[in-house]
Structure formats: structure tokens, C-alpha cells
Amino acid sequence: MTPERQLVVEDDPKSVGSEAFRTLRTNLQFTSPDRELRTVLLTSAGPEEGKSTVSANLAVAAAQSGQNVVLVGCDLRKPVVHSVFGLTNAPGLTAYLTGQAEQEQILLPTRVKGLRVIPSGPIPPNPSELLHSRAMKELLADLAQQADLVLLDAAPIIAVTDAAVLATLVDGVVLVLAAHKVPRDVAIHAKTLLERVNARILGVVLNGVRLDKKRDQYYYYSEGS
Template structure:
């Protein structure tokens, strides 16, 4: 019974799909709007979502952002680029036999590996089997080529990556995306950690679109913006 509970817990995180009129869903739409207006010089199409450390809410955030972009009519691809602790396949109740790693290793092609979700216009590329060399794969020319192919097919691509301070993966991806969102957890993320994560992203010429404060209680209706992550 435990695996079923785990799947159910992850599916409940898709508040934007299950309860699109909720105050939490409205916050995600506000974030979407802020991203769209964050740059007047170029379209923000490839977005990385990460956090300073684990369990701060980045996977929940990126999944719900993907939903609200799709609800806007954009053709969206959510890529699980957390090749160390992937969770996107749990959230959308998918198998993880094939995914990003098998596409990069030329064992499968993008078209056959991408999965359409129950949300119209939202597609998912799971992580695939966990590789021994995540950073090397994400920094490869194959990854550059894949992002190019994705942007020819999709309006928006969102990447879920490992935490910035844990490994170099987020820095590698930040350099390849139009912008990065840093998710921090209220009452958990220390200021020094957030500052260090920001500096790490800027050191590789990453563009930080902003930060999302997660797990912040709203006094008016007693909602939490999001619950625990991972």
C-alpha cells in the first residue's frame, strides 16, 4: 500500500490542475505573468527551476508552473533534469524506463520518449534511468542539441534540476537556459544558503529571473503556498 500512497501524495501536489481556482493556483499564475514580463529584450522560453538545498519545493513548483503555462495555451515540455533524485514521473504517474538519459545516450529519440499528460498541451520528458555521470551528460553537446530540438517543437521548456549547493548540475543547466528561478523555503532556507546559491548561478552567467518563497503561511485563509517537497 505504501507505493500507492506515495503516488497519491505526489499527484496532490498538482494543485493548479486539481483546484485551478484556489488561491495557491492564482499565485502560480502570478509567477507565470512575472516571468513573462521579466525580460523585454527576449522571450523567456527555456526556464530552470532549482533550490539551494533539498526539500525546498522546487519540483512541486516546476510541475505547477508547467500546468499554468499549458492552461494559457502554450505547448509545454517539463523535463526532469534531476538525474540524481528524479520525481517528475511520480507526480504524473509515469514509468521512468525511458527519458532524458536515454535520449542523450541516443538509445531513444525525443518524439517517442516525450509523454503527453492529462493536461492538454503539457508534455513530460522523465529523467530516464539514473546515470553514473549526470553532470557530464547535462554538459554535453548532445544536451545542447536536445534543447535546440525541444525549442523547435515546444513554446516553453521547464527543467527540474538538483539543488544548486549539492552538485554542479544546476549551474551547468543555468548557462543553457534563458532564466533560472530559485525556490527557497520559508523558515528553512538560511539567508547565507540562498545568497551562496545565487552567486553560484551568477558565476556561470546564469540569468536569475527571481526567487519564489515557498511554505509561507497566509494568514487570511490559513493556506500554505505549498506543502513539503520530495
């Protein structure tokens, strides 16, 4: 995705889009009043539905509300998180998971106060395997100790197993669906794949809903609503 223009929450805080991300952040908190919700995975049915855009803006919105946030680039096949924040993609998560970097080296501060980012790192030959590792599990547990919210920007759930693997390691999953683009049966299939691994689906973000002739809206529906 083209960087610079992605962070509506930072660039245009009074816009409808920014307000939608603040609402999403608040809704996530209310989704789980009794159970701790520290690690949240964002995935979608297919490619280019807005996972990276939504996770980056949600991360900024949460940091702006005073939370200590870590955004992890877990789409190892399409590393973009670093570019949104003008950071380098190395060493990143892949280097950490292969034992080539320490946690301090991959956890990068951003210009947004309270928000740190772990870039995906160089594209590895075996993304699913790396994400399925003990090192990944321990890293998430560790991040959950140090942050209020850990957001994982993941690959789409239908094409590869990466997101399903990660879904088993997090407290909850948000499904980002491109409105007007994803067929109903495909969206349902994505949900089924998540349910199959007993993921806790927190809700769905319908990205790109058009309302009152305005474009580029973001909507959030919680499960069951």
C-alpha cells in the same frame, strides 16, 4: 514526493496556491518582454525546497493558459516528474543522452492539454557529465523550437554542479527557496553560484510562506524587487 496531491493547479484551480502559479507564469512573461524566454531552469539552494512541485504546477498553469509546454526532469539523481503525471520513468532523458532512445520516445503527452513531459529516466552514474553534453544542448535548442515554454526541474545548486551546468544552457533561472527553512547566507550562496556561471536569474519563488494563518502559499519576487 507523493504524486496525486502535488498538482494544486489541476486539483483546486480556484485556490490561492493555483492563483500564485498563474501569477508566476504571467510574471515570467513580463520579466523578459524584449528577450525571448523559452527555456527556464528551476533550482534551489538545498534539497526539498519545492523545485519539483513548483515546476510541475507552473507547467500546468502555463499549459492551461494555452501555451505549448515541455517539462523536463533534469534532476537525474531524483527522478520524480513522471510520477506526478502518472507516467513511466523509462526511457527518459538519460536514455536519450546516452544514445539509447529517440526524441519521440522520451517526449510524453500528459492528461493536461498542451503539456508534454520528458521523464529523467533511470539514474545514471554520471549526471553532471550527461547534462554537460552536446546532446543536451541540442535537445534544449530543439525543444525551444517546438514549444512556447520549456521548464527544467533540476537538482539543488549547492551540493552538485548539475544545475550550474544547466544554468549556462537556458534563457533564465528561477530560484525556489523554502521560506522559514533556508538560512539567509545559504540562499545568498546559491545566488552567488548562479552568478558565477553568468546565469540570468529571473527571480525567486519563496515556497511555503504563511500568510493570514493559511499555509502552503507560494510567492514570487522578481529580481530587484
